[in-house]
Amino acid sequence: MIPSTHPDALIAYTAAQGAAELISKRRAEYNLHALGVEHKSSTVDPVTVVDKESEQYIATYLRQQEPGVAILGEESQAGGSSNGTRRWIVDPIDGTVNFLYDAQAYAVSIALEVAGRIEVGVVHDVPAEITYLGVRGEGAWRLRQGQWQALQCSTPDGLASTLLATGFSYDAQRRSTQGALIATLLGQVRDIRRFGSAALDLCRVAEGSVDAYFEHGLNPWDVAAGSLIAEEAGASCTLPALDSFADDAALVLAAAPSVAQELAALLPKRI
Structure with a gap:
């Protein structure tokens, strides 16, 4: 169970969990030289076959729930018509360089935009197996070791x-x-x-x-x-x-x- 009854929060959470499982499995299967690395904006801006697989998994799941929904994805910018109302925004692996080097800081990120405003956000830290969830007007939470905890930012004095x-x-x-x-x-x-x-x-x-x-x-x-x-x-x-x-x-x-x-x-x- 998740700490929100928002139906899109459960959709985003489920998609992120499934993508994280895929990423973890692929990372265990591949070494650095078998990840099908290509480059985007520069030679230090990589994309791997696993980025693409993760985005395809997420897009397929989201469109099973809502056929034809618009998706803005980092790797394919997967299109679809939002009719000016709903669009999913997806980063299939945020921190691809860390993923390449198994550097323990990379995540799946999925957000729902409705009428130009983000309403739901899920970030799953893949190596740490920690999920973060935010729902507009409801709060933010972290799932760690099976327990959900409400989040509150710090209060430094300067x-x-x-x-x-x-x-x-x-x-x-x-x-x-x-x-x-x-x-x-x-x-x-x-x-x-x-x-x-x-x-x-x-x-x-x-x-x-x-x-x-x-x-x-x-x-x-x-x-x-x-x-x-x-x-x-x-x-x-x-x-x-x-x-x-x-x-x-x-x-x-x-x-x-x-x-x-x-x-x-x-x-x-x-x-």
Whole structure:
């Protein structure tokens, strides 16, 4: 059972669980050189055969529940007509580089957009076997070791005590700009973490294992589910529109309300 009666929450949860099982099985079967690696925006932006299999599994399941529903997927951008109302946003493996190296931080992310607003989000941390769920207006929860727990973000008393997570672009020039920005922040926060999965970083804000997370130049599938989970756990979120993509280089920020305004003042809206 899940802690929400929202019917789409159960659909998203079930799809994420099934995809996670597929990913875990494939990771055990393949070594790094057998994963069918291709590249997208750059040579450091990989996609594997397992990303594609996971997205196909999720799309098939979602359309069994709702034939023809629109799906925005990272790998295939799977189409379908939303009629301006409903669309699923799917990242079949968020953190593909971590998946390649078996680096223990990659996730399935599934969100439901209704009339331009995210209503349901599920993020499943595959190696840790932890599921995060957010439902608009109901709250956010974490399933760990068979127990659901309501989530609440942290309350640091200032930037100096803020543990800050971030991520970096696949574009070399933008990474250099991001590195310079990080250098200006290092002396103002407790410390900085870089895990390699935007979806999980947002869930870490929700559970309080980091106090804030920011990154520029993300896609809707990177943040749709995780941002709702963070918001429902009480975090303050700054997000681009759902039609904004990585090339827009827009800011994504999720932070404990006690430091959100102070941190936002240090971050450009675009880089």
